[in-house]
Amino acid sequence: MAINATNTAQKREVIAAGNYVARCYQMIHIGTIRETILGEEKILNKVRIGWELPTELKVFNEEKGEQPLVLSEEFTLSMHEKSKLRKFLASWRGKDFSEDEAKCFDVTKLLGAACMLNVIHKPSKKDATVIYAVIGSVSPVPKGLQVPPQLNKQLVLDYDNFSNELFEQLPDFIKAKMQSSIEFAAMQQPNHQHIDQTEAPDLGDGLPF
Numbered sequence: 001m002a003i004n005a006t007n008t009a010q011k012r013e014v015i016a017a018g019n020y021v022a023r024c025y026q027m028i029h030i031g032t033i034r035e036t037i038l039g040e041e042k043i044l045n046k047v048r049i050g051w052e053l054p055t056e057l058k059v060f061n062e063e064k065g066e067q068p069l070v071l072s073e074e075f076t077l078s079m080h081e082k083s084k085l086r087k088f089l090a091s092w093r094g095k096d097f098s099e100d101e102a103k104c105f106d107v108t109k110l111l112g113a114a115c116m117l118n119v120i121h122k123p124s125k126k127d128a129t130v131i132y133a134v135i136g137s138v139s140p141v142p143k144g145l146q147v148p149p150q151l152n153k154q155l156v157l158d159y160d161n162f163s164n165e166l167f168e169q170l171p172d173f174i175k176a177k178m179q180s181s182i183e184f185a186a187m188q189q190p191n192h193q194h195i196d197q198t199e200a201p202d203l204g205d206g207l208p209f
Contacts, residue, residue: 015133026050029158031181054148114147
């Protein structure tokens, strides 16, 4: 039997630019990894947060029927006043954090929470002809606007309750990042220490932060 390699890969779906209601459904703790930023090597603790767009449905698999389009964003787990995460969350809830609130924030509280996402298009740094849909900004859901219930199953992957099954379902580039982390390396040893994470409650449409 022949095993044929072809160049007929399915065209990647790019979400149209615009404003969408969204729900946070995915939280992946990448872990502490090395990254080079503007020529400087840094050690950063990263998380990848994912949203579904419940009004934008498409059939990716005939057996599963219509499913929402999704997109995700990576953040450093820092609530410093200049951090990307703190600015993003402040925009989401419509106000900044007090210094007491910013001392420690459990990002799993975002799971199930609704927001408005502004999606913009950006070219790939490696190939300008390749366009990606990314989050341009976030804001609270306007009063009176109803957000459909969450459609995707909630997905949380952290090193406190690590699931190999969930890990194997991730894209290769995310798995590779996790495998390069301090936490993943420690997990391979019998007496590794876990990172505290608490299970997020059922939030409905209210913001928990």
